[in-house]
Each structure stands twice: as structure tokens, then as C-alpha cells.
């Protein structure tokens with residue numbers, strides 16, 4: 001395998017799944033395999049325990065917005081973990097791609113989970129707000145205008161906390177993902193898009209330079225970073 005230079009973000013690399021004309025069967029298989037990849041590498045149980053559970057209300061359901069939800073498995077897991085811990089979540093999961101929502105809606109319904117085709121801006125324009133705003137593997141998809149716009153929207157939409165989780169660009173992460181996914185995930189975009197995602201993703205210093213001062217950047221293992229925002233107490 002030729003290791004590409006990871007010295008700079010590869011803003012021009014395009015993921016297969018972002019191509020409106022990509023093969024639908026392969027795309028659906030990719031959504032279905034997100035569950036496995038997220039469980040293995042995305043660290044959401046740790047994120048839930050450290051950054052979401054401590055701020056959940058006990059006396060009422062917490063509202064959550066998942067931006068760029070894809071197949072919706074992160075939302076489903078959060079609902080399940082919270083329920084097990086005696087909390088209740090009401091999750092609105094949005095994605096602008098109708099193919100993702102069509103796949104997500106074919107899975108068994110969960111009463112606490114609503115899918116909606118939308119961008120975060122539309123919810124801001126409607127004056128909506130949520131206790132928590134989250135995303136997974138969304139930041140590296142965004143261009144130079146969309147990235148700060150997402151953070152600004154999150155600040156407006158999140159009453160308690162916003163947490164965006166993504167891959168961070170690292171050599172060993174690239175090598176491990178490449179080697180670990182090669183034998184599996186053959187008929188999906190997981191491996192190719194995963195490697196492109198790493199090339200498109202940020203390093204921790206790049207994130208620190210890119211976010212407004214009210215956002216924290218928390219490195220997370222393996223090869224991940226969280227962007228966290230807590231509104232000022234009013």
C-alpha cells in the first residue's frame with residue numbers, strides 16, 4: 001500500500017457515498033456496515049459516559065439532535081444506553097441525503113427516534129432548540145463555509161451541550177484502518193471512503209485553530225477528536 005502524504009488535509013478528495021450517482025446497493029451496504037465500524041472505532045459509548053450522560057436531566061426526557069445521522073445507529077445506541085441508565089431521550093436525526101433516510105427508516109422503528117430530511121440551518125430558521133446536539137463523522141464532509149456554519153448552528157441549537165465527534169488525521173490511524181478493513185467490507189464503500197475520510201479530516205492542532213474560542217477540542221483514542229461546546233450559563 002502507498003501511504004499518501006497526510007501532512008495537509010486533502011480537501012479535494014471526494015467520498016464515493018457523496019456521489020448522487022453511486023451504486024445504490026453498495027451504498028446501502030455501506031450504511032448497514034456503519035454500525036460495525038462505529039462500534040469498533042467511533043468511541044460513542046465513552047463519549048456518552050463522559051460527555052453526555054453527566055448533563056442529562058433526570059426529571060424529563062432530554063431532546064437530542066443528531067446532524068448528518070446517516071443510517072441512524074449512533075442515535076439508536078444513545079437511546080438504548082440512556083434507557084438502561086434510567087434516562088429518556090427524544091432524538092431528532094437529520095440528514096440531507098434521502099438515500100440515508102430511506103435506509104434508516106427501513107430499520108425497526110424506535111418510538112424515541114424521528115428521522116427528518118434537513119440541514120441544521122433549517123432547524124435554526126424554525127427556532128428549534130435541543131438539550132444536546134451531536135454528530136458523528138460529519139466534520140470532514142464539510143467545506144470551508146459549511147464547517148463554521150455547522151458550529152454556529154450548533155451553538156444556537158444546543159441548550160446544554162454540543163458534541164461533534166470525528167476521525168483525526170494520523171499516520172498510524174490510516175495504516176491501521178487500511179490493514180484492519182482490507183479483509184472485510186469488500187462490497188461497500190467503507191474502506192475506500194474511510195481512507196478518504198482520514199485524508200479529509202483534521203489534526204487536533206488544525207481543529208484548535210479552526211474553532212471559535214468557546215469550543216473545546218478533546219483528543220480521543222483511537223485517532224479521534226471531539227469538539228465540545230457548552231453555552232454560557234444564563
Ligand SMILES: C[S@@+](CC[C@H](N)C(=O)[O-])C[C@H]1O[C@@H](n2cnc3c(N)ncnc32)[C@H](O)[C@@H]1O
Pocket residue numbers: 034035038067068069070071072073074094095096097100118119120135136137138141142146
Ligand atoms: C460518513 S456519514 C456518517 C453518518 C452517521 N453520522 C454515522 O456516523 O454513521 C456522513 C453523513 O453526513 C451527511 N452530510 C453531508 N453533508 C452534510 C451537511 N452539510 N449537513 C448535514 N449532514 C451532512 C451525509 O449525507 C452522510 O449521511
